[in-house]
Every structure is written in structure tokens, then in C-alpha cells.
Amino acid sequence: MNTVCVVGASLAGLLTARALRAQGYAGRLVLVGEERHRPYDRPPLSKDFLRGAVGEADLALEGEGEELGIEWRLGVAATGLDAVARRVTLSDGTSIRADGIVIATGAAARELPGSRELAGVHTLRTLDDARALRGDLESAKRMVVIGGGFIGAEVAATARDLGLDVTLVESGTAPLAGVLGHSMAEAIATLHERRGVRLMRGAYVTELTGTERVDGVRLADGTHLPADVVVVGIGAIPNTSWLEGSGLELGDGVVCDEGGGTSVPGVVAVGDCAAWFDPAQGDHHRIEHWTGARQRAAVAAATLLSGGTARPEPARPAYFWSDQFDIKIQFIGHARHADSVTVEEGDLADHSFLAVYRQGDRPVAVLGVNQVRLFTRWRRHLETAPVQAG
Ligand code: FAD
Numbered sequence: 001m002n003t004v005c006v007v008g009a010s011l012a013g014l015l016t017a018r019a020l021r022a023q024g025y026a027g028r029l030v031l032v033g034e035e036r037h038r039p040y041d042r043p044p045l046s047k048d049f050l051r052g053a054v055g056e057a058d059l060a061l062e063g064e065g066e067e068l069g070i071e072w073r074l075g076v077a078a079t080g081l082d083a084v085a086r087r088v089t090l091s092d093g094t095s096i097r098a099d100g101i102v103i104a105t106g107a108a109a110r111e112l113p114g115s116r117e118l119a120g121v122h123t124l125r126t127l128d129d130a131r132a133l134r135g136d137l138e139s140a141k142r143m144v145v146i147g148g149g150f151i152g153a154e155v156a157a158t159a160r161d162l163g164l165d166v167t168l169v170e171s172g173t174a175p176l177a178g179v180l181g182h183s184m185a186e187a188i189a190t191l192h193e194r195r196g197v198r199l200m201r202g203a204y205v206t207e208l209t210g211t212e213r214v215d216g217v218r219l220a221d222g223t224h225l226p227a228d229v230v231v232v233g234i235g236a237i238p239n240t241s242w243l244e245g246s247g248l249e250l251g252d253g254v255v256c257d258e259g260g261g262t263s264v265p266g267v268v269a270v271g272d273c274a275a276w277f278d279p280a281q282g283d284h285h286r287i288e289h290w291t292g293a294r295q296r297a298a299v300a301a302a303t304l305l306s307g308g309t310a311r312p313e314p315a316r317p318a319y320f321w322s323d324q325f326d327i328k329i330q331f332i333g334h335a336r337h338a339d340s341v342t343v344e345e346g347d348l349a350d351h352s353f354l355a356v357y358r359q360g361d362r363p364v365a366v367l368g369v370n371q372v373r374l375f376t377r378w379r380r381h382l383e384t385a386p387v388q389a390g
Contacts, residue, residue: 008104009033012271148175152233333365
């Protein structure tokens with residue numbers, strides 16, 4: 001293999017490039033990234049970076065002095081893929097012919113219609129988004145956050161810590177209910193309410209109001225919530241539109257086998273854009289968490305270098321963390337497979353507890369809230385006794 005082109009210069013792309021070198025690949029390595037920044041870490045964007053506790057230099061993902069021999073093509077987007085010729089076309093009119101291609105284009109924040117036309121309305125996915133939001137927070141007094149997923153709940157917590165009057169509008173029963181299940185998500189809801197976030201559950205935003213600059217949102221029942229800044233946190237969409245017509249199988253992301261191999265030989269996909277086959281669950285799905293990209297980069301590199309013959313180790317259950325206020329939330333596994341959930345340590349009301357989700361007697365997921373040591377033990381347990389499909 002003489003040339004590998006990695007498309008997407010962020011966590012998954014950089015880690016795969018690093019893994020390719022670590023696994024002995026010595027050829028040309030081109031990294032194409034639409035953003036003009038060198039790879040940076042996104043989790044702090046909704047937390048410490050937004051509150052001003054860390055600066056841009058602290059976000060760098062490359063190690064100090066790290067030299068991977070990468071040919072950087074930053075500020076340029078891939079616009080198409082000829083999968084047979086293995087040629088990636090770029091937005092600057094050039095193209096790259098490669099023997100191996102890594103697709104690591106991640107995901108983009110889902111937007112609400114009209115949100116781009118109004119100043120003061122933000123999504124949060126990139127460093128540039130975070131800079132813009134941070135700038136607005138300096139003068140804002142009232143924030144409405146639309147959506148109680150991870151980004152929404154984290155931004156609401158950070159803004160509240162900064163002293164803003166924050167309303168979180170969630171269409172479901174509680175923030176994070178889709179991932180944690182209703183009973184445990186209730187503890188997160190209480191946390192937000194106790195810290196002064198006004199939580200509107202089962203509420204739908206139908207309109208962003210204001211001319212030129214947003215002045216609030218209107219709900220389906222007619223209620224108007226005034227705001228100087230609005231954050232839309234309604235999920236993310238995999239960045240795969242540039243692959244349409246390439247012949248690559250696409251679903252909710254690039255459809256991959258359990259080693260990251262796509263439907264086309266010599267092309268692998270990894271990170272938030274990739275829907276790997278999960279033998280334990282019996283389906284393809286994307287994992288939109290930092291650790292998913294980290295665990296899979298080396299597997300994708302091995303798949304590419306071996307021509308698809310490398311045997312991946314059994315996948316570990318998905319793990320994520322989220323920091324809200326001074327609380328660390330950690331979760332491993334899938335709540336949807338559980339028929340019971342019990343608090344095994346601590347107390348929901350104190351926001352320090354560990355809960356185990358079980359299917360029959362078998363643990364299938366674990367939630368730790370400010371229980372890092374105990375959670376780590378359970379995490380090891382679940383990783384060595386992987387969750388099976390129910
Ligand atoms: P991305 O990081 O999305 O990177 C993809 C890159 O590809 C981007 O730079 C994009 O510009 C580029 N790209 C897209 N299309 C093209 C194209 N056509 N051509 C060239 N380049 C392209 N996870 C956790 O587990 N815990 C957390 O606390 C947490 N917090 C988060 C907070 C925020 C604000 C965000 C946004 C994410 C957070 N995550 C968290 C998720 C984690 O950051 C992602 O899972 C991770 O960034 C995925 O990495 P990736 O490289 O697959 O995709």
C-alpha cells in the first residue's frame with residue numbers, strides 16, 4: 001500500500017492515522033479535513049472551554065512533538081468518492097488517488113429550520129461554534145436550550161454555572177431519558193432543577209422568534225419563552241452526503257462490518273460517521289461517543305492494512321461519560337435491553353449513586369453518578385463479560 005487517504009481530521013481520523021503508523025504502515029498518509037484547525041478535542045467545548053476554564057491550546061489532540069509524517073490538507077472538504085478507482089475529489093478542484101481510504105467524517109449538528117437566519121441561535125459541534133457561543137454568553141442573561149440530550153444538558157449546566165437564567169425544553173420526559181431510561185433520567189432532571197435550570201418536559205418548540213436577532217422561542221401550546229441566546233441540541237447527522245452515488249452502502253452512517261470494513265474493499269470507516277456491525281446486539285449502529293472512536297481506530301487500521309483478513313477482538317460495550325455541573329455521569333452498555341434497574345450504592349437524591357441495569361439476573365448496563373471508582377470496577381466487569389443480545 002503506497003498511499004492512504006484519511007478523510008476527516010478529527011478524533012477518529014487522527015487516531016486511525018496514528019494506528020496505521022503504529023502497525024507499520026510507512027507509505028504516504030494524507031489527512032483531509034474540512035475544518036482549518038488541526039485535530040482538537042470536542043468534549044470540553046460544552047464544558048470547560050465554554051465556561052472559560054481551558055483555552056484552545058488545551059484542546060489539541062496531537063501529542064507534543066508527535067510526528068506521524070502526515071500530509072495535511074486542511075480547510076478542504078471531500079466532495080466525492082470514486083470507490084472503484086479509489087479517488088477522493090476535493091472542494092478545491094483537486095483529487096487524491098489512494099490505495100486505502102479511511103472515512104472519518106463524523107457528524108454534524110442537526111438544525112432547526114430558520115436557525116441560520118437569526119443571530120443568537122447556536123448549534124455546538126465545532127470549535128468555531130463554541131467560540132461563537134462563548135462570545136454570546138458574555139453578554140447574555142437568558143438562555144433557552146432546545147433538546148435534553150448530552151449537548152443540551154451539558155450546555156444548560158455550564159450556562160447555569162455561569163449565572164445565566166436557563167430554560168431547557170425537552171420533548172420527552174426528562175433529559176437523557178432515551179439513553180438512561182426514564183427512572184434514572186429522572187435523577188438527572190432533579191439535578192438540573194435543583195441547580196436552577198427551568199425544565200420544560202414534554203414541550204415542543206415550534207418557532208424561533210425575533211428579527212435579525214433571536215428574542216425567544218414559541219412552544220406548541222403558544223407559550224413564549226424570552227431568550228437572548230438559544231442553543232439547539234437536537235442530535236447529530238452523520239456526514240455522509242459526500243458519499244452519495246459512490247456505491248458505498250449507506251444507512252444511518254457508513255454501513256460497516258465488525259472491523260470497520262465497508263461494502264468496498266480498501267475503504268474503511270470509523271468514528272461517529274460509521275455504523276459498525278455489532279455481533280452482541282445483532283445490528284449495525286453508530287456510537288457517537290469519544291471512546292467508541294478511540295477503541296475502533298486500531299481495528300479499522302488493521303482491517304485496512306490486512307485487506308480485511310484481520311480478525312477483530314470482540315467489541316466492548318459502548319461507554320460514555322458526561323460532566324454536568326460538578327457531577328460526573330458514566331454509563332456502559334445498553335439500557336434498552338434491561339428489564340430492571342436497581343440502585344446498588346448511594347442515593348438518587350444525593351446525586352451520588354451506582355445503578356445496575358439487568359436482563360433477568362445478567363447485568364447489561366451500569367450507570368455511575370459521581371461514583372468513579374465503583375463504576376470503574378463495574379466497567380471492567382462488563383468489558384470482560386460482554387453484553388449479549390436479548
Ligand atoms: P468528528 O469529531 O465529528 O470529526 C469529523 C471531522 O470530519 C470534522 O472535523 C469535520 O469537519 C470533518 N469532515 C466532515 N465532512 C468532511 C468532508 N466531506 N471532508 C473533509 N472533512 C470532513 N463524547 C463522550 O463520550 N463524552 C463527552 O463528554 C462528549 N462531549 C462532547 C461534547 C461536544 C460539544 C461534542 C460535539 C461531542 C462530544 N462527545 C462526547 C462526542 C465525541 O466528541 C465524538 O464522538 C467524537 O468527536 C467523534 O469523532 P469523529 O472523529 O468520528 O468525528
